[in-house]
Amino acid sequence: MLEQARKETAVIIKIDLQSDTPIYTQLRNTIIEGIVSGDLKPGEPLPSVRNMASDLGVNMHTVNKAYNLLKQDGFIQIHRQKGVVINPDGMPEVTADYLENLRDTLRPIISEAMCRGMNEDDFKNLCNEIFEVLKGRRE
Amino acid sequence: MENLMVILVMYSTYIILGALISFMPYLTRRTESFGVSIPEDIYYSKELRDMRKIYSKQAFLVFIPLTVIFSILSSNAPNPDQATYVFMSGIAILLGALFALYLKYYFQMKNLKSERNWVQDKPQAVVVDTSFRNKKIAYSNLWFIIPTFIMFITLIMTIIFFEQIPNRIPIHYGFNWEPTNMIEKSNKTVLWVPVQQIFMIGLFVFINSMISRAKQQINAANPEKSLIQNQSFRRKWSGFIIFTGTIMVLIFAFVQLSLIFDIDPKTLTFLNLSFTGCIVLYAIVLSVFTGQGGSRIKVASGKDAKEIDRDDDIYWKLGQFYFNPNDPTIFIEKRFGIGWTLNFGNIRGWLIIIVTILLIMGLRYLFSF
Numbered sequence: 050m051l052e053q054a055r056k057e058t059a060v061i062i063k064i065d066l067q068s069d070t071p072i073y074t075q076l077r078n079t080i081i082e083g084i085v086s087g088d089l090k091p092g093e094p095l096p097s098v099r100n101m102a103s104d105l106g107v108n109m110h111t112v113n114k115a116y117n118l119l120k121q122d123g124f125i126q127i128h129r130q131k132g133v134v135i136n137p138d139g140m141p142e143v144t145a146d147y148l149e150n151l152r153d154t155l156r157p158i159i160s161e162a163m164c165r166g167m168n169e170d171d172f173k174n175l176c177n178e179i180f181e182v183l184k185g186r187r188e
Numbered sequence: 189m190e191n192l193m194v195i196l197v198m199y200s201t202y203i204i205l206g207a208l209i210s211f212m213p214y215l216t217r218r219t220e221s222f223g224v225s226i227p228e229d230i231y232y233s234k235e236l237r238d239m240r241k242i243y244s245k246q247a248f249l250v251f252i253p254l255t256v257i258f259s260i261l262s263s264n265a266p267n268p269d270q271a272t273y274v275f276m277s278g279i280a281i282l283l284g285a286l287f288a289l290y291l292k293y294y295f296q297m298k299n300l301k302s303e304r305n306w307v308q309d310k311p312q313a314v315v316v317d318t319s320f321r322n323k324k325i326a327y328s329n330l331w332f333i334i335p336t337f338i339m340f341i342t343l344i345m346t347i348i349f350f351e352q353i354p355n356r357i358p359i360h361y362g363f364n365w366e367p368t369n370m371i372e373k374s375n376k377t378v379l380w381v382p383v384q385q386i387f388m389i390g391l392f393v394f395i396n397s398m399i400s401r402a403k404q405q406i407n408a409a410n411p412e413k414s415l416i417q418n419q420s421f422r423r424k425w426s427g428f429i430i431f432t433g434t435i436m437v438l439i440f441a442f443v444q445l446s447l448i449f450d451i452d453p454k455t456l457t458f459l460n461l462s463f464t465g466c467i468v469l470y471a472i473v474l475s476v477f478t479g480q481g482g483s484r485i486k487v488a489s490g491k492d493a494k495e496i497d498r499d500d501d502i503y504w505k506l507g508q509f510y511f512n513p514n515d516p517t518i519f520i521e522k523r524f525g526i527g528w529t530l531n532f533g534n535i536r537g538w539l540i541i542i543v544t545i546l547l548i549m550g551l552r553y554l555f556s557f
Contacts, residue, residue: 061411066498067312083318095318103517104316104404106500107317 060088063103073109076115080091081124084135086186092137197461199259202282204468208250208475209286212524213240215475216485219407219497222290222297223507227496227519228409230306243293250285254278276490290524294507295488301511313495314406317415325400325419326426329393335437339385341443344379349448353378357447359555366453380555381444385437387551391522391544394431399426402519402528405481412490414481421482425527428474432467441465475526503533 062079083089098116102109119125122138123141127133141147146156151155162172208215213222214463218231222243230236258278265271301307346353370376391502397423406417407414439460446456478485503512512519513533518540522529 057455059416061406062316062318063408063411063495064314064316065311065495066314088316093319094322096316096321099516100321101316101318104320105314105404106498106512106515106517108514109516 053130062120072105073111073118075119076101076105076112079117080115082183084124084140085183089135091136091139094131095133095135097132191412195259195271196261198262198271199255201417202255202258202278205279206247206255207287208472209300210244210247210251213243215484216480217407217521218522219409220480223504224294224297224301225307225497225499225501226301227306227310227353228314228407235300235377239296243289247286247289250289254282254285254448256280259264267368270408273277283501289412290508291506298501298507305501307496309450311494312469312484313493314498314500315406315408315495316404317406318413320404320415321400323419324397325422329396331430332389332396332433335385335389335434338434338437338441339382339389342385342444343379345448346382346444350378353447361443361524365473366457368411377555381440382552383555386438387547388436388440389433390430396426396429396433398519398528399429402521405521408493408495409491410490413487416487417482417485419488420485421478422529423467424474424478428470431470435467437465478526481521481524 102112262271356370359371360369511533
């Protein structure tokens with residue numbers, strides 16, 4: 050007797066426990082990736098802080114931190130009654146602040162790549178590849 | 189002859205309990221062995237297969253002789269109260285002995301795991317489905333309208349036929365549903381059965397809600413498969429809880445109605461025992477067919493991932509008691525058993541136990557016995 054997969058889609062979040070990246074950063078990143086891939090649609094609910102922390106088996110502060118970062122940037126909304134939802138009014142735009150941040154984040158990454166002798170085209174290709182993969186998941 | 193029947197029925201509990209614990213290593217998740225977490229493929233290794241086999245054999249050698257000894261002691265007891273006393277202490281000894289045997293294997297398994305480096309070279313991950321709790325994980329609590337209806341019938345019949353109820357009513361029953369304790373009839377004491385029914389309905393509603401709230405445990409090595417298994421597991425046990433709650437309330441209704449109407453005690457005993465038998469059988473069948481967490485439910489296998497579940501052995505004291513103050517989880521799947529257990533590191537878990545005990549004690553005090 051085979052159980053049929055239920056119709057509802059499963060939005061799966063995976064946290065690597067041995068990674069050097071802190072859990073709250075990983076959680077924030079996976080949720081943003083879920084939004085980009087279309088798995089998490091605007092207005093879709095996310096588990097409450099308590100449920101998320103319980104399922105991940107981590108402290109509630111960790112989830113709170115991730116949710117607060119996402120809320121500050123405008124990816125999610127936290128309501129008293131409705132709980133946590135993906136921002137139904139759409140995603141934050143590319144602002145001057147964001148560009149500034151992006152520049153600062155990319156700088157050490159590009160420096161390291163250059164240090165290792167990676168050329169500009171290879172780096173750009175890698176970026177393109179990632180763009181394509183993420184776009185592909187959206188379909 | 190009748191006594192022998194009673195003994196047989198009573199001690200079948202030993203056999204069922206003993207057999208279930210003996211076969212437990214075959215019912216747990218495949219990522220666990222004697223309370224120790226392992227990668228799934230190791231579960232099928234010859235070493236562990238042999239270990240399970242020997243454990244089962246030894247467990248049988250523990251519980252079969254104990255069952256024989258205590259059933260003989262019970263049948264030679266001078267009165268039913270003593271027989272019950274022997275029975276109860278026997279259960280404690282049986283469970284204690286089987287736990288001791290389990291511990292032997294737990295420590296053996298723990299040593300084996302640290303020797304073999306099974307988990308060191310594998311990436312550990314935790315997987316969560318964010319829509320898990322938006323799905324219908326358990327059956328609706330609205331199903332409890334049925335037992336509530338039965339409770340109301342019991343209550344109304346009790347009020348209407350108050351005069352017909354005898355002056356002394358049984359308040360406690362032995363194993364064959366023979367009254368062992370009688371009490372004066374009064375406005376208060378006749379309500380003992382409906383009150384117990386209400387308490388039971390509340391308890392089962394609570395358990396059913398717990399089933400959908402318990403920690404989501406998805407196997408990182410194959411999330412899709414494990415997700416379907418786990419949902420199915422929860423639904424099946426939710427169905428069992430609703431069934432059991434309804435039947436229990438029904439049994440109490442029969443007991444109360446037998447005070448009003450002239451029901452042959454033998455018929456009543458037979459009816460109640462067969463109902464209880466149904467519940468036990470249902471539980472056994474579900475345990476065997478679902479396995480812990482749904483591990484025995486066959487599903488189309490999803491994609492295998494390279495990650496394995498997080499190693500959280502340090503939080504599992506003796507492999508069976510979850511103690512993790514950092515985890516806000518209250519209910520979590522048992523490691524070596526079927527069903528759920530508490531996070532003993534969470535104050536809210538303790539509160540639930542304390543409130544339940546206080547409620548039972550309070551009710552008994554209210555009815556003063």
